[in-house]
Amino acid sequence: MKFSCEKAILQSAVLIAGRVVATKSTISALEGILVEASEDGLCLSGYNLETGIITRVEAQVTQPGSLILSARLFGEIIRKLPDDVITVSTEGNSVHITCGPTSFDIMGSPADEFPELPAVDDGSSVTLTQSALRSMLSQVLFAVSTNESRPIHTGALFEVEDTTLTLVAVDGYRLALRREPFIRKFGMNTFSFVVPGNALTEVERICADSDEEIIVTLGDRHVTFQVGQTLLVSRRLEGEFLNYRQTIPQNNPISLHVDTSMLQLSIDRASLIINDKLKSPLRCKFEDGSLAISSRTAIGSAFDRCPIAGNGQGLEIGFNNRYLMEAVKAAPAQEVRMELGTPTSPCLLLPKEGETDNFLYMILPVRLKAGE
C-alpha cells in the first residue's frame, strides 16, 4: 500500500473513524483503524463491535492495499506532522510515514484481523438537516437509561410519522421527547426503531451545525447514519419500548410559565448543600407569582425564590435536583410552560401556549418527608 494525502484531510478522517475505536481491548485489532487504499481513494474504518464508522477521503494512491494501524499512535503522528502532504507506504506489516524532513516507522496488523462491519440492506429512510438531528440528540440523550436491566431503554426511540421525526428517551424517573419536521422520507409511511445511546452520542458528534443532510436508514438489525462521505453503522435494540403516550398526564390543573435561566440558577443554589452522600429532594412550593425552592441536609439549609407567571395554588412537590435541572437545561426555550397536578403526579415542561409543540420533558416527583 502506498498513498499520499494532505495532512488536514487525513487528520480529520482519522479523528472521525477513531471515535468508535476501543481504547483498550483484548483484541488489538479493535484498537486500530482499518486503512484501505484503492483507486477510489482512501477508506478508514473504526469498529467496536457495536458501532462502526467508515469514512472516505480523496488521496493519491500509487499502490492499493490495506492494513490496520493503531488509532491512538497513528492519530498522534498525523496530528503532530507539519501541514504538508503525508506519504504512507507499507512493506509487509511495517509502515513508513513521511512528511517533509520527518519520518516514522511503526508496525501495523494484517487487514484480515479487522472484524467485519455488518452489511446493511437499504430499507426505509428519513433525511434531516445535521443541525436539527444534532440539537434533538443533545436535548434527549441525557434521559437515556444506564440501567442494563431494561436494555431497550438504554437507547432512544425514533418515530417517523407523517411529516415529523420524534425522539424519546426514558429512564424510570423521567422522559425527554423532541420532535422536528424532516426533509423527506423513503419507504414505509410510518416506522420506528431504537438506537443505543452510545451510538447516538457519536452521531451527535459527527453532525455539524449545518443545513447539510443526514440520512438515517433502517436495516433489519442495524441502522445507518450517512453524513457526506462518512457512514455510521449501529445495531438496533430489540424489545418493547415504553408506550410513552400513556404515561403523560393530561388535563393538569396547574399551568404556569417560567424563565428557564432563572429556574436553573435557583435549582443550582438550592442544590449546593446536596451531594452524593447527603441526598435530599428539592422542596418546591408553587405560589402565586413565585416558586420557593428549598433543601435541607446535614450540611445546612438553602432557600431560593424564582419568579413564575401564574398561580401554583400552593402546591408543594419534591424533585431530585439533578433530574429537574437536566430537564430544565435541555428544554429548548427561554420560557417554558410547567404543568402540575398533585404532589405525587409528574411535572411536565412544555412549549408556551401557541408555540410549536416540539418538546416535552416529564419528571417524576419524590415523596417529601416532614423536615426535608
Add this chain to the structure above:
Amino acid sequence: MKFSCEKAILQSAVLIAGRVVATKSTISALEGILVEASEDGLCLSGYNLETGIITRVEAQVTQPGSLILSARLFGEIIRKLPDDVITVSTEGNSVHITCGPTSFDIMGSPADEFPELPAVDDGSSVTLTQSALRSMLSQVLFAVSTNESRPIHTGALFEVEDTTLTLVAVDGYRLALRREPFIRKFGMNTFSFVVPGNALTEVERICADSDEEIIVTLGDRHVTFQVGQTLLVSRRLEGEFLNYRQTIPQNNPISLHVDTSMLQLSIDRASLIINDKLKSPLRCKFEDGSLAISSRTAIGSAFDRCPIAGNGQGLEIGFNNRYLMEAVKAAPAQEVRMELGTPTSPCLLLPKEGETDNFLYMILPVRLKAGE
C-alpha cells in the same frame, strides 16, 4: 459577627484565601477559611501549616467577630449567589448568609480552632513588579525537585545581589536559572533563602500580570510575599543549596543558535513513540546547519530534523525527552544559544550573544547505547 460585602469582592477574597486550604484533612479547621470581621473591615485567612494566605477587604461590619467556614462550601455559595450585596451573620456557630431572595444556613467552627499563622518579623526585603516575579517563577518552578531525600532542593533559591534577584531550581538532572533587576531592596546588601516549590506555585498565582509591586520579606524562619492587601507566608527551607555556579561548564567548544518553537516541534514528534513504559533517550546529532533528532522503542522509530545556526561538529548526545522539552519551553526567548561540549557533559540554553544575560537552563545528557 455580622457584615455586608459586595459579592465580587467577597468572592475574590475567598478564592485567594482558599488557595492554600487543605481539601481533605483530619483537622477540619484546616479545610476552612478563618473569617474575621472588625472595624477595619474583613480579614480572610487560609493556612495548611506550610503556607498561609491572609487577605483583607472592605466590608460594612455591624458586629465584629470571627468564625471558621468551610472553604469549599462557603466558596461555592458565594460564587452562586446573585451579583448583589451579601450579608453574613452568625449566632454561635451557625451562619446565616443572605443575598436578595436567596439564603443559606450552614455551620461554622469556633475561630480558636484555627491554627495560629506564624508571626514574621520585618527583615530584609526586596521589591519587584508582580509580572516580573510571575514570569520568573513560571520559568523556573518546573525544575524544582520532587525528591524528598534532598528537602532543600524541593524549593527554589532566591539570591538578592547588587541590582538583581536570581532564582534557581535544581533537581539531579537539570538546572533552571532566571535573573531580573528588582525595584528596590531594604536591609542587608546581599541575602539568599530557599522557599518551598508548593508555596511559590501559590505566589505565582496571586501575582497579576501587572506592574504593581510585590514585596518579598525575609524572616528568621519564614518569608512573606505582600501583594496589595494580600500576604502569603511560607516557611523557609533549611540546608545547603547546591553551589550551582560550580556545576555550570565554562568554555564550551560548541555554540549554536536555534529557534525554540521549531525545536519544540521536533522534540514533540521524536517523543511520540516514547511513553512511561517504553523509555528511550532522544538521540540528538548536531550537524552543520541542522540538528537530527531520533528515537527508537518497541513501538517503532521516529526521525526529525530541526534547522540550527552554527556547526555542531557531528556531536551525538542523548537527552531525556521531557527534560529537554521543559527547558526549551521555559526559555524566555524565541531564539536561544545552545552550548555543548562532549556527549557526557551538560547542555546549556542561554540568551543569544549580546542579549541580557537573564536565563540559563542546563540539562544533563543520557548515555546512548548502540541501537537507541
